[in-house]
Amino acid sequence: MAKMRIATWNVNSIRQRLDHLSRFVAEHQPDVLAMQETKVADELFPVEHLKGLGYRFFVIHGQKSYNGVAIASRLPFTAPEPRVWCGKDDRRHASMLLPGYVELHNFYVPSGGPDPDPEANPRFAHKLQFLEEMAAWAAADQIHKRKVLIVGDLNVAPLEWDVWDHKRLVRSVGHTPGESRAMEKLWAAGKLVDAPRHFTPAPEQLYSWWGYRFPQSFEKNYGWRLDHALASPKLMPQVKAITTVKDTRTWEKPSDHVPILVDIA
């Protein structure tokens, strides 16, 4: 495999996004599509639609209504058994081993609820625990010794320049200092490179999510960088480009997240 293009996208319900998936695949031709928030039970997953787009190999790890991750691939792979995070079988992680011994991990980290206080808000406590478990796994599994790519909606905008107004949002879930520290611990535990920031260093703004609730959030560029691509040191030399496909946010009835392309040599 000379080149491989991996896409990550929080589709916010795959059944609502089939036309967007078709258009996105036609325009960008990813070999591998890692999706989050599929929001569908496995038996109702739109396999046939994705087969029609050229994907023959799947990891489908979803549930009714909430969360859910999936990987669709044009390349064959082996997939390990799914593992449980935070003692909950809530379908937030899928992984696979691609040709070239590239290990792909697709994550959907809990959003954390409205209140950034782990004592008062169990959903925020869950989020922090999830990020801690990711860091513990990265260290214990010694992912820095392999070619590992972690992608997905990690629901943290870790840097000041990853949100449209740092001062205004620094006490908001997704951009608190505690969450940024948790992300930094993950990076350190796996010796991971924040690949989008490698190609677009701070202080340049870089976003992947524009909320529905703030009027004209996209037009005003009130964005957050919640979606990530983290490369282990053994893989990073092969990461040739990162592309945020902002265009999809302008399509009719879009996901609030946009896809990110990772090009690997």
Added chain:
DNA sequence: ATGACTTGTAATACAAGA
């Protein structure tokens, strides 16, 4: 001033997103 919207499930509202 995340309040505004979107989704799924269910049922004319609620939970969750972040």
